[in-house]
Amino acid sequence: MNIDLLLGQLRKQSGLDDADCAVFASKLRPAKFKRRESLLQQGQVSRDAAFVLSGCMRAYSLDDNGFEHVLQFAPPGWWITDMYSWISKKESNLCIEAIKDAQVALLSRDDQLELFDRIPKLERYFRILAENALVSTRTRLMENMSLTAKQRYHIFLKTYPNLGNDIPQKLIASYIGVTPEFLSKIRGEK
């Protein structure tokens, strides 16, 4: 498993040195997922957060009518987990699966908390990560309440600049909250 992408982030954003990186790396477990293979299913307890090294994952929920709602895509360089289940050890409300064959590095919550006591800079890295994820999620919540589907589609393209033509359109529709037919109409407009 080549985790340079992750260690690069840790060195650059939080100043971890080689010794810290080695301790952190020793807690990571490699995993591979074929397209449509699940890391987590609704109702399971999430043991691991995943850092995507290659491919692409997504987190989504299934509503009572069987409709999927995409919370997040995770291309290389992104973390993905059901944060609620991961920190509470309660049953997950989300499914997480690969949408392209993916390689990931897994980290359990227990290992993460133990590492925070050994490497305070790692707690800082994850504190900043949580703050940034909070800003993004709040922004998206407000956008969903106040912007049109077309505006939300253009924000999707900015958030995930490499995914627009790379993943099934029905997943993008499910992320911005419209039918695939409506997304097709938006894409057709100049």
Add this chain to the structure above:
Amino acid sequence: MNIDLLLGQLRKQSGLDDADCAVFASKLRPAKFKRRESLLQQGQVSRDAAFVLSGCMRAYSLDDNGFEHVLQFAPPGWWITDMYSWISKKESNLCIEAIKDAQVALLSRDDQLELFDRIPKLERYFRILAENALVSTRTRLMENMSLTAKQRYHIFLKTYPNLGNDIPQKLIASYIGVTPEFLSKIRGEK
């Protein structure tokens, strides 16, 4: 300013001792807001996060059509800020104002970051706070995409058990994303 409510949280959740609490308290600044008075207006840079000691604040955005969308209410015991503006020092997209006369303790981002170096347990407190806020906001985002307005209203009542009859109904309507007339209809149903 009586900040026992805040120091109680810090002692209980993060094990801060009296000396740490005194250092933290020395960075807090008291402020009072009359109903409808603003802590932050859209377009300003957010200097301070506010911990609500009494009364109630709210954060909301105004869309291009003049409609308000409530991101958050903050009754006593809650923090409130435009996280995006507070951490980036860029212009805010949110307004924050009192909906009932409020007393708050203000903390600047610069002071917070300086305190993290002096009191690692404080960084832990705010890391956990950011994680929990992320879980709540993600949950609300998924609920907005998949639940009915009536279901969202009942979740509002659980999230803010003391606010249902205590604040203007139009603000609750704006939080769950319906018109006041539609909320009135929901409340009338058994």
